[in-house]
Amino acid sequence: MKMVFIGAGSMAEAMIKGIKNAEAFSQDELWVTNRNDKERLQLLTEKYDVKSSYDLSSLLTDAEVIILAVKPKDASDALQAIRPYVKGQLLISVLAGLSIGFIESIIGKAPIARAMPNTSAMIGQSATGLSFNDQILRSQHTLATSIFSAIGSVTHVEESRLDLVTGLSGSGPAYIYYIVEAMEKAASELGEDAMPFIIQTLKGAAHMLESSDQSPEELRKAITSEGGTTEAGIAQLESHHVKDAFAECIKEATDHSGRLRRQFEQAHNI
Ligand SMILES: NC(=O)C1=CN([C@@H]2O[C@H](COP(=O)(O)OP(=O)(O)OC[C@H]3O[C@@H](n4cnc5c(N)ncnc54)[C@H](OP(=O)(O)O)[C@@H]3O)[C@@H](O)[C@H]2O)C=CC1
Numbered sequence: 001m002k003m004v005f006i007g008a009g010s011m012a013e014a015m016i017k018g019i020k021n022a023e024a025f026s027q028d029e030l031w032v033t034n035r036n037d038k039e040r041l042q043l044l045t046e047k048y049d050v051k052s053s054y055d056l057s058s059l060l061t062d063a064e065v066i067i068l069a070v071k072p073k074d075a076s077d078a079l080q081a082i083r084p085y086v087k088g089q090l091l092i093s094v095l096a097g098l099s100i101g102f103i104e105s106i107i108g109k110a111p112i113a114r115a116m117p118n119t120s121a122m123i124g125q126s127a128t129g130l131s132f133n134d135q136i137l138r139s140q141h142t143l144a145t146s147i148f149s150a151i152g153s154v155t156h157v158e159e160s161r162l163d164l165v166t167g168l169s170g171s172g173p174a175y176i177y178y179i180v181e182a183m184e185k186a187a188s189e190l191g192e193d194a195m196p197f198i199i200q201t202l203k204g205a206a207h208m209l210e211s212s213d214q215s216p217e218e219l220r221k222a223i224t225s226e227g228g229t230t231e232a233g234i235a236q237l238e239s240h241h242v243k244d245a246f247a248e249c250i251k252e253a254t255d256h257s258g259r260l261r262r263q264f265e266q267a268h269n270i
């Protein structure tokens with residue numbers, strides 16, 4: 001099976017690495033192209049042993065899956081470029097905000113899946129939300145699901161939910177890295193010893209959330225002794241309204257995904 005990535009940036013690399021590591025699909029079947037950065041293509045082909053080409057006709061004509069992984073601002077150009085060669089292949093978009101309707105407005109009726117993975121795909125730990133249009137064959141539904149299952153968890157959602165998935169888990173790893181930056185700064189006196197404490201604390205908390213039947217609030221309360229250190233620390237978070245700030249962060253990212261979509265739709269009279 002031939003799978004072609006249109007776009008060779010961070011998300012394409014995360015998926016390529018995750019798919020290669022999963023050994024779910026033969027490496028000979030992964031192809032990648034971009035707009036003009038030849039050095040980047042060379043790096044990806046050498047690092048992951050995938051193939052590259054700028055000849056869209058030969059790249060796409062016998063492809064089974066086309067994965068669109070360009071920035072939203074470049075989507076229109078990329079879709080116009082591939083349109084002559086899209087003839088029933090499964091087209092998967094990972095773009096934030098870009099609706100299936102927008103893609104159809106350029107490509108026409110075609111089997112389209114819209115996915116929102118995250119960069120933890122690189123280590124097989126993405127949390128992907130996945131939706132489809134009504135042109136998808138049963139076998140293509142299974143294939144798209146198996147591609148994202150190879151690089152993490154997959155949840156089928158209504159397309160209208162993908163803005164929230166984008167704000168929550170598409171961008172989510174960045175919020176966690178942001179917290180880690182703060183923890184690292186606060187623990188700078190430990191020097192390079194700080195990071196192992198931070199990483200294991202995150203891993204332990206994630207595994208507790210996964211395996212315990214207690215809610216996050218109950219788990220937090222079990223750590224918070226009356227008059228103790230956690231209570232003192234959390235009081236600072238409360239005084240800075242950190243919980244509200246996080247809720248607003250996710251809401252703003254979600255709303256931005258909707259704004260991106262509306263911008264495209266207005267620009268193309270959809
Ligand atoms: N990064 C992330 O964490 C996530 C990203 N996404 C989505 O993935 C998409 C890609 O993001 P990301 O990988 O970070 O972006 P990058 O900027 O890292 O990569 C974009 C790629 O698109 C290529 N490109 C641009 N125009 C064209 C074109 N007309 N034809 C072919 N290739 C083209 C660029 O090539 P060149 O360098 O030659 O210009 C580049 O390789 C975005 O739409 C984003 O919403 C989704 C989930 C998570």
Ligand SMILES: O=C(O)[C@@H]1CCC=N1
Pocket residue numbers: 096166170171
């Ligand atoms: O920041 C972005 O727009 C992309 C989409 C989700 C994660 N990164």
